[in-house]
Amino acid sequence: MSQQHAQYDLLVIGGTGVDTVVRVDALPVPLADSVHVGPIEEWPGHTGANVALGARALGLRVAFLDCIGDDHTGALVRERLAAGDVEFDAVISPAGTRRAVNLVDRDGRRMSFYDARDPADLRMPRDVYLPRLRRARHVHLSIIGFTRFLYDDIEDLGIPVSTDLHDWDGLADHHREFALRSDLVFLSAEGAGEGTTALMREILREGRARTVVATAGADGSYVLSRDGGPTPHHVPATVPPAPVVDTNGAGDAYVSGFLYGMLGGRGLLECARLGAVAGAHACTAPGSTALITAEGLEPAGRERAGA
Structure with a gap:
């Protein structure tokens, strides 16, 4: 089958750029000239490129x-995706390619500064994304401004969609549409803190999501679904x-890792275990370059399930 007519397991839209990584002794950095x-x-x-590269690996x-x-x-982005064998199509934005500066301490913790260069009127033409939407089993939208305008077409085509809200506190308006119009929602517990469980329940109650997953770093992750009871299921973190x-x-x-399991028909908790293994593996190299393969993921996932 030619690439032009290929069917995609996963179509990722939005969320690429270049990180400038500055390694510091500790966070926060003391004020100094x-x-x-x-x-x-x-x-x-x-985020989007990382998900695409991880899923392709x-x-x-x-x-x-x-x-x-x-x-x-932008050229660096193209080279990275090509090296990872990810089919990439770009619309040229006059604002340029997004950038971020990440401060990383000796324990691998980070503080990120993302630029907001995309203009409010940035849009992706329908003739760019519609042909690929029609060939996709699943769509993952990054919370980039222009991607919110794709929801109507995604829903009309009946394609499942996921998103990652990152450290949403439940209040910022930018994230809300993504939270309420996606079938599968990921978020970081860092944003909502002790209110994470309440926020997960709110997303299920107010939106179309069937499942909400909250990642919590070394504390593992929590999975809450419409038919899984009112209390999130805890999945321990994996030791890198x-x-x-x-x-x-x-x-x-x-x-x-989670999407890999889900698209393979795995149960939610097994998907979370696979996600935990992939996330732990990613911490072992700089710049999101540690991409685990299925051959590495599956044995580790089975070992974690047995434990």
């Missing part, structure tokens, strides 16, 4: 769409197979 740090590095990635048929610039950073170098992209890797 100058701080000496180690080598400053650039890593193409961001696991053997899924993946396509990725985004708006990027015709610039040096090597020292933690960088937590950038761990949540995206979790999403990739």
